[in-house]
Amino acid sequence: MIKYIIVGGVAGGATVAARLRREDESAEIVLFERGEFISYANCGLPYYIGNTIASRNQLFVQTVEGFTSRYEIDIRVNSEVKSIDTVTKSVNVFNLITGKKYTEKYDKLILSPGAEPIRPPIEGISHPDIFTLRNVPDTDKIKEILTRKNVKKAIVIGGGFIGLEMAENFRHLGIEVDLVEMANQVMATLDYSMASIVPLELAAKGVRLHLNDSVVSFGGDSSKVSVTLKSGKELSAEIVILSIGVRPETRLAKEAGLEIGITGGIKVNEYLQTSSPDIYALGDAIEVVNIVTRKPVLIPLAGPANKMGRIVADNIVYGNAQTYEGSIGTGIAKVFELTVASTGTNGKILKREGIEYISSFTHSASHAGYYPNALPLSVKILFSPFDGRLYGAQVVGFEGVDKRIEMFAQTIRNSGTIYDLMEIEHAYAPPYSSAKDPVNMAGFVADNIIKGRVSILHWEEIEKLVPGNDFLLDVRTNEEYKFAHIPGAVNIPVDEIRLRLDEVPAGKRIVVYCAVGLRGYIASRILSQNGYNNVFNLSGGFKTYSAAACLTVANQIFGIRVSSGDVSDLEK
DSSP: OEEEEOOOOTHHHHHHHHHHHOOOOTOEEEEEEEEOSSSSOGGGHHHHTTTTSSOOGGGOOHHHHHHHHOOOOEOOOOEEEEEEETTTTTEEEEEETOOEEEEEEEEEEOOHHHOEOOOOBTTTTTTEEEEEEESHHHHHHHHHHHHTTOEEEEEEEOHHHHHEEEEEEEETTEOOOOOOEEEEEEEESSSHHHHHHHHHHHHHHHHHEOOOOOEEEEEEOOOOOEEEEESSOEEEEEEEOOOOOOOOOOOOHTTTTTOOTTSSSSSTTTSOOOOTTTTEOOGGGBOEEETHHHHHEOOOOOOHHHHHHHHHHHHHOSSSSOOOOBBOEEEEEETTEEEEEEOOHHHHHHHHHTOOOEEEEEEEEOOOOOTTOOOOOEEEEOOTTTBBEEEEEEEEEESHHHHHHHHHHHHHHTBBBHHHHHOOOOOOOOOTOOSHHHHHHHHHHHHHTTTTSSSEEEEEGGGGOOOEEEEEEOSSOOOHHOOOOOOOOOOOOOOGGGGGGGGGGGGGEEEEEOOHHHHHHHHHHHHTTOOOOOOETTTTHHHHHHHHHHHHHHHHOOOOEEEESSSSGGOO
């Protein structure tokens, strides 16, 4: 009888165990989990803290008892695998409850140890009220302190998925929140232009955001945690959440002599097999191939981990026949009423890898505009200037973000192009979409760019315009222009362009903009067919520009106070 040992019982590990049993009824399967629980929804932990998920039991996909009963798997919780001997094909185990040490033999070993939260060596970080959030015990500790101390203020360090989710859930509990992020934006998977939409929502919901700032030290006493920032700001709260990222758990693999990749994750082949043929690895601990760049990356997401579990089990039972092609890192987060999603590769990575690309912005409605309650939806896509291959997509909005990002994800996964976006046949009815869906529209705009029907300019290039050489033309209505506009722009509404061509100077570069890009495109087409051969349309229009480049405009429109011209000082 063949014996399988699995290290790690969350997400990927539990999936492997269940799949192995379904495919091999006669095998002996032993699963070791260092913690007390297996197969729980760690993505749901912030929502349990915020009472959106009412019951702790709802977090558990399966219990030890239920899993054992259904699959006849020997599950040993509170059991830490301390070392692996690849020669004798055995693992050394330590029972965290009894203190017993013992050795267990394996025929095949599967490593699914996950990743651990990063806790940098900052002065005072050992304060008992500074927490990370990775598992159920972490959650229990946070829930306990919220009740015991009647927490009124919290500080979240890190503006990624967990940081934003924790900020939201603390606010749902009526807790004041300061969110500190070292970078100049939240949500590092997005490009700055798209991430810049998020601070407005955070500010509207009362989150005090500190961008371009980092923690120098922690202090305080039993009642408060004090936080000193690089900027000199001093913050204090009853609780601090660290959410500055994770690193793969690779100690076991390293000490066993398994090969570690350049990213720091366990190196595996296309079959998810390590450098030791009888050991497979999956999940957050391994490096995978980025499908777009073909470079190794770390992508700690639950979805890919579960898919890897199925592949590993099948390859072990039936021989290496199924490959894992890699990941595109599709992710989505709820930020109060806003939804933020990305897939594929962003501009920062494409630049770093030296991959030429074009990016474009479109702003649409979540469903047909004539049907009630249509909400704004912002889209950015990145694509090849040569063949239109889609490299990445980012979507931010209040409704319908999830289904759009999934259309983009499937296109990228299948090495599709912007032309495929144009052809996607979506389900259309006025409450759900428009006849030309936002995904189709992104493809149409990209097609116009590639085929030279329009030349585009991006928001960050506006400040480089030279008045003597460039003419900035606002083609919105007079009312829109008077309300707010880009400094230096001349207003000629698009419907008056043909009658007022004499007001547009010849021999200069003409930069046209409207609210979101459509009227700007129409105006640029009129101008280019009337003898103006150096015309550019501002991609994403005034909406993208105002969010990404001009917080004073955001103040004018949304009532946000900016005390020093820095997004770190956004307040409600």
